[in-house]
Structure formats: structure tokens, C-alpha cells
Amino acid sequence: MKLRLRYFAALREAVGISEETLIVPAAVCTAGALRTYLQARGGVWADALGPTRPIRIAINQRMAQPSDALEADAEVAFFPPVTGG
Amino acid sequence: MYVSIQEEDFDAGKLMAGLRQSSGCVGAVVSMVGLVRDTHGAEPVSALMLEHYPGMTQRALESICEQARARWAILDIAAVHRVGLLRPSEAIVFVGVASVHRAQAFAACEFVMDQLKTNIPIWKKEQRAHTAVWLEAQGSDLEAQTRWR
Numbered sequence: 001m002k003l004r005l006r007y008f009a010a011l012r013e014a015v016g017i018s019e020e021t022l023i024v025p026a027a028v029c030t031a032g033a034l035r036t037y038l039q040a041r042g043g044v045w046a047d048a049l050g051p052t053r054p055i056r057i058a059i060n061q062r063m064a065q066p067s068d069a070l071e072a073d074a075e076v077a078f079f080p081p082v083t084g085g
Numbered sequence: 086m087y088v089s090i091q092e093e094d095f096d097a098g099k100l101m102a103g104l105r106q107s108s109g110c111v112g113a114v115v116s117m118v119g120l121v122r123d124t125h126g127a128e129p130v131s132a133l134m135l136e137h138y139p140g141m142t143q144r145a146l147e148s149i150c151e152q153a154r155a156r157w158a159i160l161d162i163a164a165v166h167r168v169g170l171l172r173p174s175e176a177i178v179f180v181g182v183a184s185v186h187r188a189q190a191f192a193a194c195e196f197v198m199d200q201l202k203t204n205i206p207i208w209k210k211e212q213r214a215h216t217a218v219w220l221e222a223q224g225s226d227l228e229a230q231t232r233w234r
Contacts, residue, residue: 009136009208010219061141081222084207
């Protein structure tokens with residue numbers, strides 16, 4: 001399944017890229033599974049997306065829960081808690 | 086309803102005038118303008134960089150304004166949030182609400198501010214004397230947001 005991934009703010013700086021296109025195995029079918037899949041890259045990915053990090057996920061520009069399903073060609077964004085206002 | 090995410094400054098007076106003129110029934114306009122502070126604790130702040138998620142930011146702010154319209158009898162609402170590089174004393178955010186009586190406008194204005202602090206994808210990075218620091222979400226902002234449930 002092909003996905004467009006985007007990273008913002010402190011997370012973008014930690015992983016060193018703002019976006020990428022990635023083809024993931026069929027088993028990576030939820031937002032939470034994708035986070036785990038990316039953590040398995042190790043290094044800065046394991047650290048920045050580790051279980052204790054308060055990371056938020058959006059699917060197709062809507063806030064998502066870890067159990068939310070991914071669909072082909074979805075845009076999935078990872079970012080820290082927001083601080084606007 | 087007017088919602089904008091923009092780099093350029095806004096004219097709060099013009100936004101207020103738009104709200105005043107939205108209907109002959111307007112009896113109150115309440116507004117809030119958020120500004121860049123020049124210090125963080127004891128440390129001077131020389132600039133604030135606001136990053137956002139283009140597209141999602143606009144839609145998330147529109148959604149919050151729609152929720153306010155559904156919840157209170159308000160006549161019009163305007164919300165503007167700036168992004169990019171801002172200096173101390175510059176305006177960051179404007180929220181204005183017009184209603185027949187003041188209570189609805191006060192409540193809706195505060196609701197929109199509380200919601201946007203925790204629900205629109207904008208992140209602030211402060212330029213301090215020797216370092217640049219991403220601000221962390223405040224527990225007090227989350228509490229302010231959850232009291233509207």
C-alpha cells in the first residue's frame with residue numbers, strides 16, 4: 001500500500017525529513033501499526049516515535065486514533081501536540 | 086464567517102467593522118487578539134516561528150468556528166491565525182464574534198480560543214538568547230479545552 005507521509009515541527013527536525021512516499025506491507029493497516037513500522041527503522045525514528053512520545057497522527061488531514069484504518073494513497077501526518085493560539 | 090491562515094498582519098479594526106456590519110441585529114462584538122511576548126520567564130525572546138500544516142489548519146479552524154455557531158446564537162464570527170516569523174508585540178491570532186447580546190459572544194469567543202489552542206495544527210518555536218526552542222503543549226490549555234465538553 002502506498003502512503004504519503006508528512007512530519008511537522010520538532011518531529012520533522014528529529015527525523016530530518018518533512019515528507020516521503022512509502023510503500024508499506026499490507027499488515028501495516030492502521031495509524032498505530034504505521035507508527036510501530038516507522039519506529040522499527042531504529043535510530044532517530046525509534047527515539048522520536050517511541051511509545052513515551054506524545055505524538056499525534058492525522059489521516060488525510062483529520063485527527064486520527066491509533067486504531068484508525070489506513071487506505072491506499074492516504075496522506076498520513078505525524079506531529080507533536082499543537083501549540084498555536 | 087471569515088477564517089484565514091496567513092503570513093501577513095491583519096487589521097483588527099477592519100475585522101471588527103465587518104462583524105459590526107454583518108447584521109442590524111448585532112448588539113455586541115467581542116474580540117481577542119493574541120500577541121508575541123518578548124520574554125519567556127526571565128529569558129528574552131527575539132522572534133517566534135509558527136509552523137503549520139497547510140490545508141488542515143484552515144479546515145480545523147473552520148470546523149471550530151462551525152461548532153461555535155452550532156452551540157451559541159451568534160450572528161457572525163471571524164478567526165485569523167498568522168504563521169511564519171513574528172517579532173515581539175506582533176499579532177498572532179484574532180477571534181471576533183458578533184451576537185445580539187454579549188453573553189453569547191463572550192462564550193463563543195473564549196470557546197474558539199480554547200479549542201484552537203489544542204486542535205489546530207500550528208507549532209511555535211521561540212528564538213531565545215542562545216537557543217531556539219519548540220514550545221510544549223500546556224496542561225492548562227488542555228484543561229481550558231476540556232471544560233467545554
